Each structure stands twice: as C-alpha cells, then as structure tokens.
Amino acid sequence: xxxxxxxxxxxxxxxxxxxxxxxxxxxxxxxxxxxxxxxxxxxxxxxxxxxxxxxxxxxxxxxxxxxxxxxxxxxxxxxxxxxxxxxxxxxxxxxxxxxxxxxxxxxxxxxxxxxxxxxxxxxxxxxxxxxxxxxxxxxxxxxxxxxxxxxxxxxxxxxxxxxxxxxxxxxxxxxxxxxxxxxxxxxxxxxxxxxxxxxxxxxxxxxxxxxxxxxxxxxxxxxxxxxxxxxxxxxxxxxxxxxxxxxxxxxxxxxxxxxxxxxxxxxxxxxxxxxxxxxxxxxxxxxxxxxxxxxxxxxx
Amino acid sequence: xxxxxxxxxxxxxxxxxxxxxxxxxxxxxxxxxxxxxxxxxxxxxxxxxxxxxxxxxxxxxxxxxxxxxxxxxxxxxxxxxxxxxxxxxxxxxxxxxxxxxxxxxxxxxxxxxxxxxxxxxxxxxxxxxxxxxxxxxxxxxxxxxxxxxxxxxxxxxxxxxxxxxxxxxxxxxxxxxxxxxxxxxxxxxxxxxxxxxxxxxxxxxxxxxxxxxxxxxxxxxxxxxxxxxxxxxxxxxxxxxxxxxxxxxxxxxxxxxxxxxxxxxxxxxxxxxxxxxxxxxxxxxxxxxxxxxxxxxxxxxxxxxxxxxxxxxxxxxxx
Numbered sequence: 001x002x003x004x005x006x007x008x009x010x011x012x013x014x015x016x017x018x019x020x021x022x023x024x025x026x027x028x029x030x031x032x033x034x035x036x037x038x039x040x041x042x043x044x045x046x047x048x049x050x051x052x053x054x055x056x057x058x059x060x061x062x063x064x065x066x067x068x069x070x071x072x073x074x075x076x077x078x079x080x081x082x083x084x085x086x087x088x089x090x091x092x093x094x095x096x097x098x099x100x101x102x103x104x105x106x107x108x109x110x111x112x113x114x115x116x117x118x119x120x121x122x123x124x125x126x127x128x129x130x131x132x133x134x135x136x137x138x139x140x141x142x143x144x145x146x147x148x149x150x151x152x153x154x155x156x157x158x159x160x161x162x163x164x165x166x167x168x169x170x171x172x173x174x175x176x177x178x179x180x181x182x183x184x185x186x187x188x189x190x191x192x193x194x195x196x197x198x199x200x201x202x203x204x205x206x207x208x209x210x211x212x213x214x215x216x217x218x219x220x221x222x223x224x225x226x227x228x229x230x231x232x233x234x235x236x237x238x239x240x241x242x243x244x245x246x247x248x249x250x251x252x253x254x255x256x257x258x259x260x261x262x263x264x265x266x267x268x269x270x271x272x273x274x275x276x277x278x279x280x281x282x283x284x285x286x287x288x289x290x291x292x293x294x295x296x297x298x299x300x
Numbered sequence: 301x302x303x304x305x306x307x308x309x310x311x312x313x314x315x316x317x318x319x320x321x322x323x324x325x326x327x328x329x330x331x332x333x334x335x336x337x338x339x340x341x342x343x344x345x346x347x348x349x350x351x352x353x354x355x356x357x358x359x360x361x362x363x364x365x366x367x368x369x370x371x372x373x374x375x376x377x378x379x380x381x382x383x384x385x386x387x388x389x390x391x392x393x394x395x396x397x398x399x400x401x402x403x404x405x406x407x408x409x410x411x412x413x414x415x416x417x418x419x420x421x422x423x424x425x426x427x428x429x430x431x432x433x434x435x436x437x438x439x440x441x442x443x444x445x446x447x448x449x450x451x452x453x454x455x456x457x458x459x460x461x462x463x464x465x466x467x468x469x470x471x472x473x474x475x476x477x478x479x480x481x482x483x484x485x486x487x488x489x490x491x492x493x494x495x496x497x498x499x500x501x502x503x504x505x506x507x508x509x510x511x512x513x514x515x516x517x518x519x520x521x522x523x524x525x526x527x528x529x530x531x532x533x534x535x536x537x538x539x540x541x542x543x544x545x546x547x548x549x550x551x552x553x554x555x556x557x558x559x560x561x562x563x564x565x566x567x568x569x570x571x572x573x574x575x576x577x578x579x580x581x582x583x584x585x586x587x588x589x590x591x592x593x594x595x596x597x598x599x600x601x602x603x604x605x606x607x608x609x610x611x612x613x614x615x616x617x618x619x
Binding site for chain 2: 011013014017018021022024025028029031032033035036038039042050051052053054055056097100101104107109110111112116119120123125126127128129130131132133134135136138140151152154155184185186210213214215216217221232235236239264267268270271274275278279282283286290
C-alpha cells in the first residue's frame, strides 16, 4: 500500500533512523498502554497495600476483593444494563432512520430531495446551543426519561451525507427495477438498500455505539436523579468521591469486612469494568471505522 | 403496470413547475410521508433550539415565552465583558485552545509521517491500533487513569521521590500552574491516534510514481518526506486547520469538568464550563445563552476569515 519503502537506499543514516524510529514507536506504544496497565494492576492489588506506592508492573498483593465489592453493588449491574440498552436502541434507531432519509434523498426522481438535504445540512452549521436545548427538553418532558438517550439523535445530517454518498455509488437499476415491479419504497430500503449498505452501516454503527457508551455529560444534564444512570456516570460518582477521600474513608468504616478497600482501588476496578468491553472489541472493528473516516474525508 | 409507466414518464419530464410539485405530493406520497417524519423531528430538535436563542435578547425566566418577556437588547452580551472573571475565562480558553491548535495539531501529523516510515507491516498495524485505543474510552475513564497515575501515591510521584527530584508527593491535579500542560497532554494522548487516521489515509493516497521520480532525482528519505509526502497531504492539513480555527473558543468541556477542581478553577474555567455553571447550575438562562451565542458567532466569523485567507494564499478553501 505504501509505495516508497522498497526504494530507499539503505544508507547508514537511513538505518540509524529506522532504529530510532522503531525505539520511538515502542516508547509510544508503552505510553499509550501503560496507563491502562497501571490501572489494571491497581485494581487487582489490595487497596491498603496500593497506598505504599511503588507498584509498577505487577500486583504485589493479588486480590479479587475490589472487583467483588464493585460487582456486589447492584447499581453497577443496573448501570451496565442501561448502558447496553442505550447503545443498542440509540444505534439501531439512528441508523435506521438516518439511512432511510439518506435513501429518500438520493432518489433522483423525488421532488423533495434537494429541499430535505438543505434543511438537514443547515443543521450542521447552526445549532441551538446548550441552554436552549436544555430548556426545550425540559418543556418536552424528556427529563428523567430513557427517551432522551435516543430520540435527539434519531437523524444526523453528517451521517445522512455519508450514507447518501454510499447509496449514490450503488447501481441505480437495482432500486429502479424493484420500483417498476411495484415494490414500496420501504420495502426497497429493507430488501435492497440495507443489505448493500452493510459496510457503511457497520462503520457508523461502531462510531455511534462508542459515542453512546462513553457519553456521560448528557446523563448528568438530563437524568440527574440517577434513575437512568449509565456505567460512565457511576464511575464519575466514584471519581468525585475520590476528591473527598477523607469523607469517603469514614463511609468505608461501615464495611468492616472490607477494610482493605480504598477509593483508589475501587475506582480502578470500576474503570476497568467500564473500559474493558470496548478495549476488547475495538480492534476487531478497525477496518470499519477506518473505512468510515476515509469515506468522510473523501466526501468532505 | 400502465400507471407505473405513466408515473416514471411524468417524473422524467422534469418540469419543475408548481403543478408537478403538487402532483408529486400524491404520486410520491410514501416518500413525502417519510420526509414528513424527518421534518417534524428536525424542526423540533434542531430548529426550535436554534430559534430558542431569542432568550439571549430578552429577560427570560422559565415558563415565560417571547410574548411576555421584556426585550433587553444586548444587555447580557455587554454584561459578559463587564464581569470580573471575563479576562481569566478568555485567557484560559485561548491558552488551552492555542496549545491544542499548535502542539496538539502538529503531533498527529508528525506521528503519521513517522508511522509511514516503518517498514514492518505488522508492527505498523500494531502501533496504529494501539494509537487510537484511548479514543475509545470516555473522558471519565481518562480522568480516572490520570488520578491514579498522578495521585499522591501514584507512579509519577513514586519515580520523582525515588530519583530525589522532590521531597514530598506533588498533588499535580491541584496545581493551577500545571493545569494547561496536563490538559494538553491528556488531549494529545487521547486524540492523536484518531486524528492521525485522516493523515495516514491521505499519505496512502499520494501518487507512488512521485516517489520513483524523487529517487531518480536523488532525493533521500528525508527529502521525500519533506518534498513529496508533506506537500501531498498539505490540503488535508490546511482544511483541518481552518476547521480548528473555527473552534478556537471551544477549548474542551468534559475534560475540564472532570479534571478541574476548586483549587485549579483559576486556570481551568473556560467559556463552555462557564456557560454550564451560570446557565444550568445557577439558572441564569438568558445570560448563559448570550455568552454561548457570542461564542458561536465569533467561531463562525473566524472560519470565514480563515477560509478567505487560505483561499488567497494557498488557493485551498473549505467552501
């Protein structure tokens, strides 16, 4: 893929550069991975022992205590369920609706095509801002509901353009012949467009789902009561408590049997629970999201 | 069957008259119905909040509407400039976003150029996969990692103590003078691999024959990177830079809320966190909307100017 590499003269300078580059990249990989590794060993180390520091590459007093404590809290299971539900509902509904809109706006014979595109493209450049949106959701009764997680993201102008440009690259005759056979547009969308658009749908699905999994501020803003807390918010609450370590330590005394726990170790275990699912999954979807970005770049 | 044919003929006639449009409401009613749903959604969730910005010009309290609120003109806009905090907020916003737009902007470019020089395909793929790992975790997770690494019993303090560089643990996250550096590092750590993807694909798009020609002309490795690869991705760089300039007043939001605390407030408070604090938490809706609106207008103007300048000097433009 990268043409030039075989043409370099293997001069001494070039070789030295190769080695330096290699070492630099190893160092780079270390900087990227180590913070996660550090958190992992802290999460498997006895909390009180962690406070003595000097924990570099391996847990000193190995324990499952931290995870036991974290999983025993019912909130966590509930938070995980809500997180997963949010990801699935929001991603599927958004892709279905945005894809349908993209399809409709690529039908050349459709009179409203340009109008719809412009109406949506305008929203890419102008938006309401935090306060008007907040006030609107209050008025619509979206506060403290699960709906607020998926309904405001049902259509997306940028994704509409991406899917649209993909559909425009498909042979027109497929939809046209189905139309002449009397198929409804929804049927064409289901039977022809969606199966053909799998690559672009997969790329966008990864991005949308990751966005929803990692989102926390909208939970704070629109679901402050804690009824629909996601995993991220759950972690953030522990994060805030860590700021007031003294206060929490007093609370910790209630858990007499778990006197080895500290806020740091509980936080580490929770962080791992929140981030590991995604860290395991993302390498397998690489080709999709790299593809997605490249489509966007060509388009933009 | 005959009717269908009739329909396609009508559409192919392509006379954009009003009559045709009216007819299409009936003939293409299924498409229009789908669009109706999308239209209702976009009006409610995009256009209503857009016009909801009217409260910046009125003295608004919840429950009121535009009819029974008093028009105050630009009162809230000028109030922002008379605040004692305004200098500090502007300074923080500009400092953090300037760091992002210089160092934070250059790092992914340098990284993608260096990555391009790696010869081993597997190693290259491994490095790239690792590079965007942090993009996939939330800022909450990044904040948690930083708390652990930089905390008083964290590893950084361990090393500093061992090397004798410091006598007692430094509470890095409570030091106002370290905040800009910390947040810039965090931004780079989290975003560089992801930002590099677009440059890497641009580098892959550079014509291979140019490199052959370069070899013939006696260009070395560095020469090729400088004279062929870099100019080859210059367009991408300029476009992204113009976009970045438009966001100069958006210096980040989640990371400030998570990493900042009362001790570092003097260096972390940026426009966005300020709007949140004053608008949502204290209920000064009109004032916070005015500040937010001013920010967007300024960003929009900056993009237009940057676009003009770029057109003039490099004949590259965004629109």
